[in-house]
Amino acid sequence: MNPVDTNPLDAGAPLDPLPGHSSRGRLERVLRRGEFAVTSELNPPDSADPNEVYERASIFEGWVDGINAVDASGANCHMSSVAICALLTRMGYAPILQIACRDKNRIAIQGDILGASAMGVQNILCLTGDGVQAGDQPGAKPVFDLDCMSLLETARSMRDDERFLSGRKITYPPNVFLGAAINPFAPPYDFRPMRLKKKIEAGAQFVQSQYCYDVPMFREYMKRVVDMGLNEQCFIMAGVGPLASAKTARWMRSNVPGVHIPDHIIKRLEGAEKQKAEGKRLCIEIMQEIKEIEGVSGVHVMAYRQEEFVAEIVHDSGVLKGRQPWKREPLADSAIVAERMEELVDEQKQIPAEMAENAASNT
Amino acid sequence: MARLETWTSKLRRTNAKSDFQPANVSPHRRKQRSFTIRLWVVRHARFFEWFYEKFANLFLFLHPFWKAVGYHRAEKPVTFVERQVKGLLFDCRMCGQCALSSTGMSCPMNCPKQLRNGPCGGVRANGNCEVEPDMPCVWVQAWSGASKMQTGTDKIMAVQKPVDQSLRETSSWLRVTAEAAQEKESVKS
Structure with a gap:
C-alpha cells in the first residue's frame, strides 16, 4: 500500500483530504496521483436482501478503485443507487453514486446528494439517464x-458555495468528487469534445465514457480533447466491457441507447470458436490500446452479468501495473458505528414474544 | 399454479387482445405534424438570429409603451401572439424562458428529455432521437444551426440554468425586454 494512503496519526482512521482534493475518496487520490485508475459497475439486485449487494461487491475487492452503483440503468427498475451506496459504504467499499435525472426532480436529487454524502459516498456521477422507453416500464x-449539466452545477454549488439551488445555506457541504459521462461515439461528433468542455465548466472532475469498441474513433476524440487541453482539467476514463457473444453484441447495438459497435468486432466474435473467451480477449486488447492513448487516466469496466471476469480482465490487461487498489477503507463515522455494533453484541437479545408476555403480565 | 397477475402482465395481456395500436406515441405529447417548418428554421438560423436581434431591439424601444400599458396587462395578448408565432416556427412549448438563440434556433423543449445543455449520449448513428426514432435529434439540429449563426457556437457553450417551471405559459419576449430595460437603466444611473 502506498504510504500516503494511510493516516499518519492512526492507521485505522479515515484519511483526511489532501490539499486541492475535494473528497476524502480513494478514487480522487489515485487519479490525482497520476495512477491509472480502474472502476467497475455493480449489477444492482432485484431484491431487498443486502447480502446480494455484499456478494456482488466482494468480487471486485482489491481490483478496482471505485464501484459504480447504477441508478436504474437502461430505465430498468432495480434496487436504488442510494441504497446500494449506503450498504457499500457500511462495509467500507468506495462506491460511485450514479444519479440519473430521469426519475427524480431537483428536490429529491439535492436531498439524495446530502444523504449519500452523509453515508460516506465520496464520488457522484451525474447522468441524464436513458429514456423510459428503453426500460421495462415504458409507461x-x-x-x-x-439535465446532467445543471445537475453537475447544482452539486458543485452545494459543495463549493454550501448552498441549495434556492440559495438556502447548507451547514455541512457534501464533499464529493464529481463525475459525468461522455459518449464520443454518438452524433454530433464534432460537438462532443465541446460538450465535455461544457461539462467541465459545469463542475465535472472526472468522466467515464460509454462502451468503447471503436478505438480509432476514440483516439480521434481524445486527440481533439488533448488539443483543447481538457485532459488537464478533468480525468478521462474510458468505458470498456467484454461482449458475451456476437448475438449479444448485435442486441446491444440495436437496443441499448448510445452503444456503437463496429461490424468488424461482431465479425471477429462470430468467427471465434469460443465467443465468450474471444469477447474477453477483445476487451483486454482494447484496454491495452486505450492505456497508451494520451490523456486517458483510467478505465471503467462494465461487465454486465460477467462481473466475475472483471478481476481476470484487469489482471490480464496489466493496467494496474502491479498496483493493488484498496480493499476497504474506514469512514468518518466508523467509530460511532463500531460503538453501536459493540452494544448490539453485548446487549441482551430482545425477543418480541417474551416482551409482549412481560408487558401483559405487568398490567 | 396459476401465474401471479401483476399490473404489468395484465396490461400486456389486454393490450395483446386489442387491435388498437396508438400511432406515434410520444411521452411528451408531441404535436402530430412533420418537422418541416422546424427544420427549415434551423437551416435558416442565421436569418432568424438577425431578425430576432432587430425584433428584440424593437421590443426594447417599445419599453415606455409596455410600461404605460402595464407589463401585466400586455402579458395576455403578447403571450397569445408569441405562442402562435413561435409555435408555428419552432414548435414552441411555452417554457417562458426562451433559449433559442443559444441553441441554434432549435427549441430544446422538443427534446423528449427536455435537455437544455446539449445532446444526450443516446443519439442514433443517423442523427435521430433515441426516444422517438423518427424525429431528428433536436441537439444535432441545434449544433448545425449554431454553426450557421454568428454567435451561435459561443452561445451554445453557456451552461443553461434548470427550467423554472413556474414561468411556464408566460411571455419570454416581455421578460427579456423588461430585464434588458432594467439593465440599461442601471448602466445609466
Missing part, C-alpha cells in the same frame, strides 16, 4: 427536471 413518467 412511466419521464421526469428530466434537471
Whole structure:
C-alpha cells in the first residue's frame, strides 16, 4: 500500500483530504496521483436482501478503485443507487453514486446528494439517464427536471458555495468528487469534445465514457480533447466491457441507447470458436490500446452479468501495473458505528414474544 | 399454479387482445405534424438570429409603451401572439424562458428529455432521437444551426440554468425586454 494512503496519526482512521482534493475518496487520490485508475459497475439486485449487494461487491475487492452503483440503468427498475451506496459504504467499499435525472426532480436529487454524502459516498456521477422507453416500464413518467449539466452545477454549488439551488445555506457541504459521462461515439461528433468542455465548466472532475469498441474513433476524440487541453482539467476514463457473444453484441447495438459497435468486432466474435473467451480477449486488447492513448487516466469496466471476469480482465490487461487498489477503507463515522455494533453484541437479545408476555403480565 | 397477475402482465395481456395500436406515441405529447417548418428554421438560423436581434431591439424601444400599458396587462395578448408565432416556427412549448438563440434556433423543449445543455449520449448513428426514432435529434439540429449563426457556437457553450417551471405559459419576449430595460437603466444611473 502506498504510504500516503494511510493516516499518519492512526492507521485505522479515515484519511483526511489532501490539499486541492475535494473528497476524502480513494478514487480522487489515485487519479490525482497520476495512477491509472480502474472502476467497475455493480449489477444492482432485484431484491431487498443486502447480502446480494455484499456478494456482488466482494468480487471486485482489491481490483478496482471505485464501484459504480447504477441508478436504474437502461430505465430498468432495480434496487436504488442510494441504497446500494449506503450498504457499500457500511462495509467500507468506495462506491460511485450514479444519479440519473430521469426519475427524480431537483428536490429529491439535492436531498439524495446530502444523504449519500452523509453515508460516506465520496464520488457522484451525474447522468441524464436513458429514456423510459428503453426500460421495462415504458409507461412511466419521464421526469428530466434537471439535465446532467445543471445537475453537475447544482452539486458543485452545494459543495463549493454550501448552498441549495434556492440559495438556502447548507451547514455541512457534501464533499464529493464529481463525475459525468461522455459518449464520443454518438452524433454530433464534432460537438462532443465541446460538450465535455461544457461539462467541465459545469463542475465535472472526472468522466467515464460509454462502451468503447471503436478505438480509432476514440483516439480521434481524445486527440481533439488533448488539443483543447481538457485532459488537464478533468480525468478521462474510458468505458470498456467484454461482449458475451456476437448475438449479444448485435442486441446491444440495436437496443441499448448510445452503444456503437463496429461490424468488424461482431465479425471477429462470430468467427471465434469460443465467443465468450474471444469477447474477453477483445476487451483486454482494447484496454491495452486505450492505456497508451494520451490523456486517458483510467478505465471503467462494465461487465454486465460477467462481473466475475472483471478481476481476470484487469489482471490480464496489466493496467494496474502491479498496483493493488484498496480493499476497504474506514469512514468518518466508523467509530460511532463500531460503538453501536459493540452494544448490539453485548446487549441482551430482545425477543418480541417474551416482551409482549412481560408487558401483559405487568398490567 | 396459476401465474401471479401483476399490473404489468395484465396490461400486456389486454393490450395483446386489442387491435388498437396508438400511432406515434410520444411521452411528451408531441404535436402530430412533420418537422418541416422546424427544420427549415434551423437551416435558416442565421436569418432568424438577425431578425430576432432587430425584433428584440424593437421590443426594447417599445419599453415606455409596455410600461404605460402595464407589463401585466400586455402579458395576455403578447403571450397569445408569441405562442402562435413561435409555435408555428419552432414548435414552441411555452417554457417562458426562451433559449433559442443559444441553441441554434432549435427549441430544446422538443427534446423528449427536455435537455437544455446539449445532446444526450443516446443519439442514433443517423442523427435521430433515441426516444422517438423518427424525429431528428433536436441537439444535432441545434449544433448545425449554431454553426450557421454568428454567435451561435459561443452561445451554445453557456451552461443553461434548470427550467423554472413556474414561468411556464408566460411571455419570454416581455421578460427579456423588461430585464434588458432594467439593465440599461442601471448602466445609466
